[in-house]
Amino acid sequence: MQHDTLLLELFAIFVWAKVFGEMFEQLSLPAVLGEILAGVVLGPYATGLVIPSTTVFSIAEVGAIFLLFTVGLETPPKDLIKVGRQSLRVAMTGIVVPFLFGFLYLRLRGDPAHESTFVAAAMVATSVGITARVLADMHVLHTRIARVILGAAVFDDILGMILLAVVTGLASAAGIQWLQLSVLLIEAVGFALVMIFLGPRLVRHMRPGLERMSTQNAPLILSLAICLGLSVAAQRIGLAAIIGAFFAGLAFAEYSPEWRLRPRVNAINEFLAPYFFFTMGARLDIRVFRGQIIVAAVIITFLAIVSKVLGCALPLLRDGWRDGLRVGFGMMPRGEVALIVALVGLNMKIVSQGAYAIVIFMTAVTTLLAPPILRVLFRDLQEQEEPLPQTIQTQEAPRLG
Amino acid sequence: MQHDTLLLELFAIFVWAKVFGEMFEQLSLPAVLGEILAGVVLGPYATGLVIPSTTVFSIAEVGAIFLLFTVGLETPPKDLIKVGRQSLRVAMTGIVVPFLFGFLYLRLRGDPAHESTFVAAAMVATSVGITARVLADMHVLHTRIARVILGAAVFDDILGMILLAVVTGLASAAGIQWLQLSVLLIEAVGFALVMIFLGPRLVRHMRPGLERMSTQNAPLILSLAICLGLSVAAQRIGLAAIIGAFFAGLAFAEYSPEWRLRPRVNAINEFLAPYFFFTMGARLDIRVFRGQIIVAAVIITFLAIVSKVLGCALPLLRDGWRDGLRVGFGMMPRGEVALIVALVGLNMKIVSQGAYAIVIFMTAVTTLLAPPILRVLFRDLQEQEEPLPQTIQTQEAPRLG
Numbered sequence: 001m002q003h004d005t006l007l008l009e010l011f012a013i014f015v016w017a018k019v020f021g022e023m024f025e026q027l028s029l030p031a032v033l034g035e036i037l038a039g040v041v042l043g044p045y046a047t048g049l050v051i052p053s054t055t056v057f058s059i060a061e062v063g064a065i066f067l068l069f070t071v072g073l074e075t076p077p078k079d080l081i082k083v084g085r086q087s088l089r090v091a092m093t094g095i096v097v098p099f100l101f102g103f104l105y106l107r108l109r110g111d112p113a114h115e116s117t118f119v120a121a122a123m124v125a126t127s128v129g130i131t132a133r134v135l136a137d138m139h140v141l142h143t144r145i146a147r148v149i150l151g152a153a154v155f156d157d158i159l160g161m162i163l164l165a166v167v168t169g170l171a172s173a174a175g176i177q178w179l180q181l182s183v184l185l186i187e188a189v190g191f192a193l194v195m196i197f198l199g200p201r202l203v204r205h206m207r208p209g210l211e212r213m214s215t216q217n218a219p220l221i222l223s224l225a226i227c228l229g230l231s232v233a234a235q236r237i238g239l240a241a242i243i244g245a246f247f248a249g250l251a252f253a254e255y256s257p258e259w260r261l262r263p264r265v266n267a268i269n270e271f272l273a274p275y276f277f278f279t280m281g282a283r284l285d286i287r288v289f290r291g292q293i294i295v296a297a298v299i300i301t302f303l304a305i306v307s308k309v310l311g312c313a314l315p316l317l318r319d320g321w322r323d324g325l326r327v328g329f330g331m332m333p334r335g336e337v338a339l340i341v342a343l344v345g346l347n348m349k350i351v352s353q354g355a356y357a358i359v360i361f362m363t364a365v366t367t368l369l370a371p372p373i374l375r376v377l378f379r380d381l382q383e384q385e386e387p388l389p390q391t392i393q394t395q396e397a398p399r400l401g
Numbered sequence: 402m403q404h405d406t407l408l409l410e411l412f413a414i415f416v417w418a419k420v421f422g423e424m425f426e427q428l429s430l431p432a433v434l435g436e437i438l439a440g441v442v443l444g445p446y447a448t449g450l451v452i453p454s455t456t457v458f459s460i461a462e463v464g465a466i467f468l469l470f471t472v473g474l475e476t477p478p479k480d481l482i483k484v485g486r487q488s489l490r491v492a493m494t495g496i497v498v499p500f501l502f503g504f505l506y507l508r509l510r511g512d513p514a515h516e517s518t519f520v521a522a523a524m525v526a527t528s529v530g531i532t533a534r535v536l537a538d539m540h541v542l543h544t545r546i547a548r549v550i551l552g553a554a555v556f557d558d559i560l561g562m563i564l565l566a567v568v569t570g571l572a573s574a575a576g577i578q579w580l581q582l583s584v585l586l587i588e589a590v591g592f593a594l595v596m597i598f599l600g601p602r603l604v605r606h607m608r609p610g611l612e613r614m615s616t617q618n619a620p621l622i623l624s625l626a627i628c629l630g631l632s633v634a635a636q637r638i639g640l641a642a643i644i645g646a647f648f649a650g651l652a653f654a655e656y657s658p659e660w661r662l663r664p665r666v667n668a669i670n671e672f673l674a675p676y677f678f679f680t681m682g683a684r685l686d687i688r689v690f691r692g693q694i695i696v697a698a699v700i701i702t703f704l705a706i707v708s709k710v711l712g713c714a715l716p717l718l719r720d721g722w723r724d725g726l727r728v729g730f731g732m733m734p735r736g737e738v739a740l741i742v743a744l745v746g747l748n749m750k751i752v753s754q755g756a757y758a759i760v761i762f763m764t765a766v767t768t769l770l771a772p773p774i775l776r777v778l779f780r781d782l783q784e785q786e787e788p789l790p791q792t793i794q795t796q797e798a799p800r801l802g
Contacts, residue, residue, distance in 0.1 A: 220668060228412040270665075271669055
């Protein structure tokens with residue numbers, strides 16, 4: 001029976017992904033990288049112990065949808081107004097500079113325009129989760145600089161999605177046509193604006209109706225239905241499905257705490273995300289990692305770091321280079337969005353195995369480097385802005401002495 | 402691309418199942434029946450508007466696993482000791498009598514032994530959810546009789562699973578062999594006993610380790626892994642996968658409130674269960690509903706009601722026939738377990754389309770009839786055992802008059 005294999009496969013992938021993830025966590029490394037590594041090591045291109053079936057790839061696809069839905073749920077549109085212009089400026093230059101650097105380098109290297117666009121788009125998306133955790137551990141999340149980073153990350157998500165929308169749309173066409181580019185840009189920006197401004201209001205209007213409904217968990221069910229529906233809608237108008245899922249999350253973000261959506265959508269994620277990250281790794285042909293590709297991977301990674309730090313630091317130059325560096329390196333780690341961009345390209349057969357490997361390498365390195373660098377950069381701020389425990393210490397010291 | 406279709410399919414099935422479910426809820430009928438009806442109406446045998454792909458059938462299979470995992474999570478083994486012997490007796494006679502009635506009728510009708518065993522096993526499993534909700538609405542959940550019903554339902558689940566284990570195992574063999582039957586019975590009872598007595602202890606031992614783990618949501622992840630693992634294990638030793646999932650739930654039931662497992666596993670269920678119930682309906686060829694099959698469906702349903710009421714009332718005879726009827730009709734509704742038993746049989750090609758239709762008919766009728774009958778039977782108890790609000794009312798009445 002086929003089901004025999006499916007359950008065994010689901011079990012094996014889930015356990016291996018979690019075991020590798022936990023090993024990484026124990027080493028203070030991001031669990032996500034461990035889950036990807038599990039896929040690389042056990043997948044068809046290395047040991048071949050676990051070869052995911054098409055059903056598992058489909059489940060992974062659904063996992064990506066819910067992953068982006070959660071990212072959206074964590075981005076309440078009304079917070080965007082609060083975080084202010086400085087964050088918006090940081091996000092914008094932090095997107096434009098890496099994209100240009102990446103695109104120009106790849107074009108100079110002789111890569112096709114479409115592939116260059118995808119890889120450059122993957123260089124754009126900040127994954128602020130790692131940074132947020134490091135800053136929380138250092139107790140500096142309350143500082144102005146930390147708030148600028150978190151605010152910029154919110155804009156970064158939305159701008160990144162608009163960029164991906166344009167890139168995906170462009171890739172379906174033959175060559176760059178300015179009219180089409182404008183249409184796509186308007187489409188993507190329109191989608192974003194509708195979901196940011198109209199989405200939460202629509203949800204608010206549906207609220208009394210939801211509370212009258214007999215079905216238990218009506219808000220959760222509605223949010224899941226809209227997440228799936230907008231994913232399909234996004235696909236239909238030529239965008240990536242995950243863009244719809246992300247914007248669906250945006251619309252529900254404001255009511256997420258009240259309706260306890262996050263912990264419950266997270267439970268779905270806990271189950272589905274490992275399949276996404278594992279198959280992510282299983283798709284990576286490690287044999288492409290040699291010669292030219294290694295050189296390109298190192299250069300792209302270097303450019304991804306320099307361009308992001310430079311881009312994000314730019315609007316903060318008059319606050320001094322230290323603050324610029326803090327924000328720049330805070331925005332450096334790439335994560336699931338970069339990976340999904342590369343995967344969308346791979347599925348569309350626009351991104352080659354080599355370029356896919358480069359993006360995974362870049363994501364891994366920027367994610368791994370961020371924590372140690374941030375710890376050094378924020379050390380001053382930590383001592384400076386935590387005077388209370390120190391005062392107590394100095395007061396108590398004489399008594400003991 | 403194939404993914405286009407998958408997301409659209411997932412969206413369409415989710416929405417239709419939930420719309421039908423909500424319509425049923427508004428009519429005070431069980432939502433589950435609405436979700437099944439959605440599959441019947443839209444599925445390949447009727448309008449053919451939504452024809453589930455193999456991927457959706459696989460997702461439905463995973464949905465069944467989590468459904469039974471939740472049933473297990475709601476069954477803390479230590480509660481079994483509390484509910485006492487009366488509940489155990491009710492559960493046992495309430496299983497033996499329907500099984501015998503069903504098996505003998507089908508054999509007399511000339512059905513093959515294997516199919517008869519499966520249909521009879523499907524006649525066994527009580528789904529107490531509907532009863533619990535009716536009794537809660539009537540504020541009689543605290544009465545002794547209600548407690549006997551809920552307690553018996555817990556034993557009923559476990560005994561039903563053991564029966565299914567034996568039936569599945571038997572079906573793989575050619576003809577009934579007493580040695581093999583004994584081995585299977587020992588295997589199933591052993592599995593149940595291990596999970597009831599050792600399971601919770603093992604979980605307790607793992608507790609300190611879990612709390613040391615860096616991975617967030619370690620208990621949820623462990624429980625999901627064990628649920629998948631025991632499903633695979635159950636399959637390997639010749640039992641149905643859901644039996645493993647059920648027993649995995651049993652082991653974690655005690656810690657479910659502390660680790661908030663239920664709301665989170667329920668979120669996974671909210672997403673996956675509609676696919677299970679929809680495909681359940683989509684598999685039903687309504688064209689088989691005529692002549693012989695209708696007669697058999699009506700007789701089986703009648704037998705399922707009479708035998709369950711009789712079986713469950715038997716141990717309560719000295720408490721008077723009224724209490725016997727209350728417990729009997731409280732245990733009457735069949736639900737997801739009956740459906741899954743039929744589905745396991747259908748997948749093993751032991752249960753025919755006709756017998757599958759009969760089980761769905763029987764499940765629907767017993768579930769639909771229970772609420773009105775229970776409301777009549779418990780009316781006296783409601784007046785008798787709710788003196789507090791009435792006293793207040795009579796005290797206040799003179800003042801007003």
